[in-house]
Amino acid sequence: MGHSAVSKAKIITGDYGYVLEDVPHFSDYISNLPTYPNPLQDHPAYSVVKQYFVDADDTIPQKVIAHKNGPRGIHFRRGGARQKVYFRSDEVHACIVTCGGLCPGLNTVIREIVCGLYHMYGVKKVIGIEGGYKGFYSRNTMLLDPKVVNDIHKRGGTILGTSRGGHDTKKIVDSIQDRGINQVYIIGGDGTQKGSAVIYEELARRGLKVVVAGIPKTIDNDIPVIDRSFGFDTAVEEAQRAINAAHVEAESIENGIGVVKLMGRYSGFIAMHATLGSRDVDCCLIPESPFYLEGAGGLFEFVERRLKENGHMVIVIAEGAGQDLFSQSMKSVDRDASGNKLLQDVGLWISQKIKDHFAKQNKMSINLKYIDPTYMIRAVPSNASDNVYCTLLAQSAVHGAMAGYTGFTVGLVNGRHTYIPFNRITEKQHKVVITDRMWARLLSSTNQPSFLSTKDMVQDEKDESSCDVVDVVDDSVNIETSF
Ligand SMILES: Nc1ncnc2c1ncn2[C@@H]1O[C@H](COP(=O)(O)OP(=O)(O)O)[C@@H](O)[C@H]1O
Numbered sequence: 001m002g003h004s005a006v007s008k009a010k011i012i013t014g015d016y017g018y019v020l021e022d023v024p025h026f027s028d029y030i031s032n033l034p035t036y037p038n039p040l041q042d043h044p045a046y047s048v049v050k051q052y053f054v055d056a057d058d059t060i061p062q063k064v065i066a067h068k069n070g071p072r073g074i075h076f077r078r079g080g081a082r083q084k085v086y087f088r089s090d091e092v093h094a095c096i097v098t099c100g101g102l103c104p105g106l107n108t109v110i111r112e113i114v115c116g117l118y119h120m121y122g123v124k125k126v127i128g129i130e131g132g133y134k135g136f137y138s139r140n141t142m143l144l145d146p147k148v149v150n151d152i153h154k155r156g157g158t159i160l161g162t163s164r165g166g167h168d169t170k171k172i173v174d175s176i177q178d179r180g181i182n183q184v185y186i187i188g189g190d191g192t193q194k195g196s197a198v199i200y201e202e203l204a205r206r207g208l209k210v211v212v213a214g215i216p217k218t219i220d221n222d223i224p225v226i227d228r229s230f231g232f233d234t235a236v237e238e239a240q241r242a243i244n245a246a247h248v249e250a251e252s253i254e255n256g257i258g259v260v261k262l263m264g265r266y267s268g269f270i271a272m273h274a275t276l277g278s279r280d281v282d283c284c285l286i287p288e289s290p291f292y293l294e295g296a297g298g299l300f301e302f303v304e305r306r307l308k309e310n311g312h313m314v315i316v317i318a319e320g321a322g323q324d325l326f327s328q329s330m331k332s333v334d335r336d337a338s339g340n341k342l343l344q345d346v347g348l349w350i351s352q353k354i355k356d357h358f359a360k361q362n363k364m365s366i367n368l369k370y371i372d373p374t375y376m377i378r379a380v381p382s383n384a385s386d387n388v389y390c391t392l393l394a395q396s397a398v399h400g401a402m403a404g405y406t407g408f409t410v411g412l413v414n415g416r417h418t419y420i421p422f423n424r425i426t427e428k429q430h431k432v433v434i435t436d437r438m439w440a441r442l443l444s445s446t447n448q449p450s451f452l453s454t455k456d457m458v459q460d461e462k463d464e465s466s467c468d469v470v471d472v473v474d475d476s477v478n479i480e481t482s483f
């Protein structure tokens with residue numbers, strides 16, 4: 001298989017509009033590789049499970065809502081252990097790297113990859129690459145075994161360290177080849193998975209039997225296709241503490257306003273879910289929903305009304321919201337080492353605007369408290385439910401790697417573990433669809449203005465149907481489509 005075939009999407013079609021967006025496998029570009037029985041068949045815990053191994057033909061539909069005469073649609077390969085593996089246990093030399101921003105659960109994923117390799121497959125050679133992608137060629141490695149990782153899931157952050165920028169494909173692939181690594185586990189967000197895709201392509205171009213397996217990480221939940229990203233649940237829970245504090249402060253003083261800024265560069269999922277989870281929030285502002293301050297239907301009018309009604313209010317604002325309102329005057333946009341736009345502090349800005357508005361009006365004096373918990377919601381260890389989720393993602397990655405799949409990201413799709421090709425994860429950003437049910441639930445729970453005219457909504461629908469940047473789904477976090 002040549003280079004062009006390696007980078008081409010692997011699409012398999014079947015009857016009634018069935019489409020499998022498959023992931024690459026060693027056998028696509030290396031012939032006559034030996035296979036071995038999966039050691040799990042003799043494992044005291046797993047050998048008793050009826051049908052533990054996943055059927056080679058099992059696939060998972062991307063959309064579970066079906067219509068009588070509709071096509072069967074897109075499917076992904078089901079994750080899980082296979083009957084045959086492409087590595088002997090003593091042949092595996094695995095490495096793990098974490099890249100991009102922090103997220104609760106990184107250490108749990110690291111722990112469970114190490115323990116999965118050791119305990120399920122008898123693999124003894126696992127190393128950690130320190131400091132993200134650039135660590136491949138500029139840092140020493142760290143030996144990882146079940147003892148070293150035993151209690152790391154109780155700590156926030158990543159024991160391996162992380163970084164932005166520094167992705168040099170040639171240097172990274174040279175380092176993998178020189179060290180004799182044959183399984184590369186890469187934990188990171190959209191940027192990281194773009195990097196993983198080019199690493200996979202270069203390894204395959206060199207004809208190397210090296211797995212590249214991605215574990216998607218994002219606090220913002222902005223990765224498409226998957227039900228939700230690990231750590232999101234924990235972050236939303238942690239955000240409640242800031243919202244509670246804002247609410248306590250606001251309701252304890254006359255015309256109290258609590259403003260909380262939460263993470264969410266391009267997607268407002270954290271703000272939306274934290275708002276829905278709290279019920280103390282009067283207004284939630286996210287990047288996907290443009291808003292305005294002055295005049296009828298504007299934010300100031302709503303704040304005034306809510307203060308008159310309740311005597312206090314809480315505003316949650318995602319960091320990427322309203323950027324267009326106050327960055328118009330800025331000539332250039334600063335970017336971080338990975339090329340992500342550096343945002344202005346919208347929380348401070350909006351707090352000042354509200355204060356100025358009421359000072360100018362001289363009708364009502366307000367007491368505004370601004371709470372900015374930013375890094376606190378992502379630097380915490382993952383909660384119990386995220387720990388279980390991280391464990392299953394890590395094990396799914398290990399099973400896929402042992403089975404010879406490569407160039408894939410693991411992910412939960414409609415509650416099932418799947419292997420998803422990198423291009424599906426990186427081609428779009430998952431965003432809150434403001435004309436969808438979940439945002440409607442939020443608007444009805446806060447009773448805030450939608451800031452949209454009917455004309456805007458029609459335009460919005462048109463934009464969504466023609467837009468290839470936004471991942472338009474049935475509901476705003478896939479896992480809740482059954483509501
Ligand atoms: N288009 C790209 N191609 C290759 N590597 C990339 C690309 N975008 C980002 N990266 C690398 O991925 C890593 C993490 O990216 P970043 O955007 O900071 O975080 P995240 O993966 O969480 O989105 C960085 O080391 C960066 O250099």
Ligand SMILES: O=P(O)(O)OC[C@H]1O[C@](O)(COP(=O)(O)O)[C@@H](O)[C@@H]1O
Pocket residue numbers: 099100101102164189190217218219220263264265319336378
């Ligand atoms: O860690 P930094 O560079 O300060 O970046 C902060 C950004 O990281 C995020 O947590 C998401 O980053 P990732 O894309 O790396 O997951 C954003 O919500 C936030 O804007």
Ligand SMILES: [Mg+2]
Pocket residue numbers: 100189190191
């Ligand atoms: Mg990112």
